[in-house]
Amino acid sequence: xxxxxxxxxxxxxxxxxxxxxxxxxxxxxxxxxxxxxxxxxxxxxxxxxxxxxxxxxxxxxxxxxxxxxxxxxxxxxxxxxxxxxxxxxxxxxxxxxxxxxxxxxxxxxxxxxxxxxxxxxxxxxxxxxxxxxxxxxxxxxxxxxxxxxxxxxxxxxxxxxxxxxxxxxxxxxxxxxxxxxxxxxxxxxxxxxxxxxxxxxxxxxxxxxxxxxxxxxxxxxxxxxxxxxxxxxxxxxxxxxxxxxxxxxxxxxxxxxxxxxxxxxxxxxxxxxxxxxxxxxxxxxxxxxxxxxxxxx
Amino acid sequence: xxxxxxxxxxxxxxxxxxxxxxxxxxxxxxxxxxxxxxxxxxxxxxxxxxxxxxxxxxxxxxxxxxxxxxxxxxxxxxxxxxxxxxxxxxxxxxxxxxxxxxxxxxxxxxxxxxxxxxxxxxxxxxxxxxxxxxxxxxxxxxxxxxxxxxxxxxxxxxxxxxxxxxxxxxxxxxxxxxxxxxxxxxxxxxxxxxxxxxxxxxxxxxxxxxxxxxxxxxxxxxxxxxxxxxxxxxxxxxxxxxxxxxxxxxxx
Numbered sequence: 001x002x003x004x005x006x007x008x009x010x011x012x013x014x015x016x017x018x019x020x021x022x023x024x025x026x027x028x029x030x031x032x033x034x035x036x037x038x039x040x041x042x043x044x045x046x047x048x049x050x051x052x053x054x055x056x057x058x059x060x061x062x063x064x065x066x067x068x069x070x071x072x073x074x075x076x077x078x079x080x081x082x083x084x085x086x087x088x089x090x091x092x093x094x095x096x097x098x099x100x101x102x103x104x105x106x107x108x109x110x111x112x113x114x115x116x117x118x119x120x121x122x123x124x125x126x127x128x129x130x131x132x133x134x135x136x137x138x139x140x141x142x143x144x145x146x147x148x149x150x151x152x153x154x155x156x157x158x159x160x161x162x163x164x165x166x167x168x169x170x171x172x173x174x175x176x177x178x179x180x181x182x183x184x185x186x187x188x189x190x191x192x193x194x195x196x197x198x199x200x201x202x203x204x205x206x207x208x209x210x211x212x213x214x215x216x217x218x219x220x221x222x223x224x225x226x227x228x229x230x231x232x233x234x235x236x237x238x239x240x241x242x243x244x245x246x247x248x249x250x251x252x253x254x255x256x257x258x259x260x261x262x263x264x265x266x267x268x269x270x271x272x273x274x275x276x277x278x279x280x281x282x283x284x285x286x287x288x289x290x291x292x293x294x295x296x297x
Numbered sequence: 298x299x300x301x302x303x304x305x306x307x308x309x310x311x312x313x314x315x316x317x318x319x320x321x322x323x324x325x326x327x328x329x330x331x332x333x334x335x336x337x338x339x340x341x342x343x344x345x346x347x348x349x350x351x352x353x354x355x356x357x358x359x360x361x362x363x364x365x366x367x368x369x370x371x372x373x374x375x376x377x378x379x380x381x382x383x384x385x386x387x388x389x390x391x392x393x394x395x396x397x398x399x400x401x402x403x404x405x406x407x408x409x410x411x412x413x414x415x416x417x418x419x420x421x422x423x424x425x426x427x428x429x430x431x432x433x434x435x436x437x438x439x440x441x442x443x444x445x446x447x448x449x450x451x452x453x454x455x456x457x458x459x460x461x462x463x464x465x466x467x468x469x470x471x472x473x474x475x476x477x478x479x480x481x482x483x484x485x486x487x488x489x490x491x492x493x494x495x496x497x498x499x500x501x502x503x504x505x506x507x508x509x510x511x512x513x514x515x516x517x518x519x520x521x522x523x524x525x526x527x528x529x530x531x532x533x534x535x536x537x538x539x540x541x542x543x544x545x546x547x548x549x
Contacts, residue, residue: 190389190391192387192389192391193391193393195354195387195391196387196391196392196393197393198354199352199354199380199384199385200380200404200405200409200453200457201376201377201380201381201405201409201410201457202404202405202408202409203376206408206409210393210396210404210408211393214395215393215394215395218395291439
């Protein structure tokens with residue numbers, strides 16, 4: 001690029017010889033009105049046709065007026081809001097607490113699974129069995145088993161709240177997933193890092209603590225945030241064991257009024273929380289991508 | 298080098314297999330105190346593996362490696378004694394990307410050798426300054442050029458005041474214009490009397506800095522001697538063929 005600029009500079013240019021005849025950077029490309037507006041017009045028109053057509057098909061259904069009154073009654077939605085909002089705050093609290101517990105427990109399991117040496121074999125086996133079992137079970141089943149099963153055992157000394165056991169089920173299930181994400185992140189750390197740490201005389205534990213784990217966490221942050229979004233929705237599973245979170249409150253409202261608009265209220269609240277988090281996750285993932293590209297350059 | 302004194306480093310009939318592939322085949326090599334030995338040879342000739350055996354990054358199957366007459370697997374070294382006295386610098390720097398330059402350099406002194414933070418940092422700053430890196434202590438590796446990163450890696454290796462420095466193709470990953478700065482650092486270390494084993498493809502540098510050059514082929518040391526003789530007038534046909542290829546590639 002610079003070579004062409006230099007040779008061009010030697011040629012007599014039409015530009016006034018202010019300092020040194022150097023061709024100006026190319027002007028922003030001239031786009032005709034047609035080239036500029038036609039694609040936008042097509043995009044808008046096609047969007048309107050597709051979604052408008054879809055809306056038409058739906059609203060043309062003979063049952064649509066009834067559906068609209070049942071699900072999208074704005075007055076009912078607003079009336080349900082205080083009750084559903086109170087439940088939604090419970091969701092957010094469960095979410096925040098489990099998020100922290102999952103992040104810590106998942107990392108713990110991943111580290112236990114990577115401990116070397118024959119003495120650690122039982123620990124590794126336990127970690128593998130735990131991850132395989134818990135990851136293989138549907139979250140709904142876990143919530144039912146823990147939320148209804150454990151309190152029914154009536155073991156003295158154990159807490160019996162369904163909220164407690166439901167949250168425990170979520171944490172155990174998600175920690176299994178998360179541990180595998182961490183593990184992948186740890187395996188992605190270059191071998192040279194381990195060699196460098198070992199040559200400096202660090203112990204196995206110090207190598208994990210100072211070299212491997214910090215880089216692993218950085219590697220998997222986008223993936224972890226993705227799980228955080230999924231967890232936000234899965235908290236609603238606790239409704240099946242009677243925890244009064246947003247979905248449960250919406251159901252209660254529905255059973256009283258025979259109108260499902262409260263469900264839509266709950267849906268909108270979930271979207272309000274997950275969409276920004278998903279956008280944030282995308283941004284973190286993009287920054288992570290840029291960092292990697294820069295490193296390998 | 299007098300035969301009566303114990304060499305700083307003695308590699309005695311070291312043999313190593315990867316599975317059933319022979320990678321080091323009865324290697325004998327003595328390195329005297331303050332001596333610089335360059336290991337040359339084609340890729341896969343065992344140079345890097347030999348280096349990694351010296352500081353026990355890799356196990357070997359037969360033979361002995363001795364530091365000041367004491368086997369490197371002697372319990373008297375403890376868990377970290379050998380790491381303190383034999384340091385290595387890698388081709389790809391292998392700095393910890395999540396730690397600052399200062400934290401990279403002080404990690405081993407503080408966490409392994411339990412030195413006081415202030416003391417470790419003072420020593421780190423002193424070494425960074427000596428290698429022309431003052432002002433970079435708070436930076437992260439990815440903010441530095443390759444040449445600066447490699448010099449930081451040298452400082453990290455020097456931070457425990459080792460007796461022997463192992464350098465594994467330390468300029469191979471650098472842009473050509475950055476090679477000189479790193480080689481200058483190694484020349485300074487030689488002037489300061491550091492004992493070094495250097496794996497390198499820079500023949501001109503080897504001729505310049507080495508007291509002796511050892512040519513490896515197929516896991517054996519085929520020829521060893523002063524650089525002027527081995528690089529200008531090799532006796533072994535295999536050494537000659539290797540140097541011929543290097544000359545054709547324009548690297549000598």
